[in-house]
Amino acid sequence: MTADPGPPHHRPHRPPHEGGFGWHEVDVMAYKQEGDAPFRDVTRQVLFDHPELACQLRYFEVAPGGHTTLERHEHVHAVMVVRGRGKALVGESIHELALNDLVQVPASTWHQFRAPDDEPLGFLCLVNAERDRPQLPDADQLAALQADPERASFIRH
Numbered sequence: 001m002t003a004d005p006g007p008p009h010h011r012p013h014r015p016p017h018e019g020g021f022g023w024h025e026v027d028v029m030a031y032k033q034e035g036d037a038p039f040r041d042v043t044r045q046v047l048f049d050h051p052e053l054a055c056q057l058r059y060f061e062v063a064p065g066g067h068t069t070l071e072r073h074e075h076v077h078a079v080m081v082v083r084g085r086g087k088a089l090v091g092e093s094i095h096e097l098a099l100n101d102l103v104q105v106p107a108s109t110w111h112q113f114r115a116p117d118d119e120p121l122g123f124l125c126l127v128n129a130e131r132d133r134p135q136l137p138d139a140d141q142l143a144a145l146q147a148d149p150e151r152a153s154f155i156r157h
């Protein structure tokens with residue numbers, strides 16, 4: 001008789017499915033509730049969610065042509081690109097993202113991730129377990145972000 005291994009997040013070893021970016025008993029969820037905030041073609045998998053940790057580690061995958069929500073909040077993100085490539089807006093700057101790049105999103109900083117048209121963008125995101133609700137830009141904030149032509153052509157909202 002084997003002991004109950006407990007919730008999947010507490011198991012000592014969880015290999016991925018073949019292909020590498022899905023795990024047994026880790027649900028592939030929609031990034032956010034539909035209609036909650038604008039985004040396109042993003043999935044979310046929570047890899048680590050222990051009560052003993054003050055953070056969660058998630059894997060997000062943005063399908064080709066997709067993007068995350070343009071948002072900001074008080075909690076911070078620590079991101080590592082583990083699949084494909086893409087771009088990220090962090091604050092006022094747009095960054096080209098390649099495999100293994102690290103991205104830090106400070107508190108109260110606008111951010112958005114985008115995949116190119118021909119490849120998905122997959123990244124690990126470490127985040128506070130307790131976090132405030134993301135804020136979406138109002139018309140004035142969006143106009144300020146779009147004042148720069150490079151940002152204007154990048155941003156999806």
Ligand code: MN
Pocket residue numbers: 071072073077111134
């Ligand atoms: Mn965020």
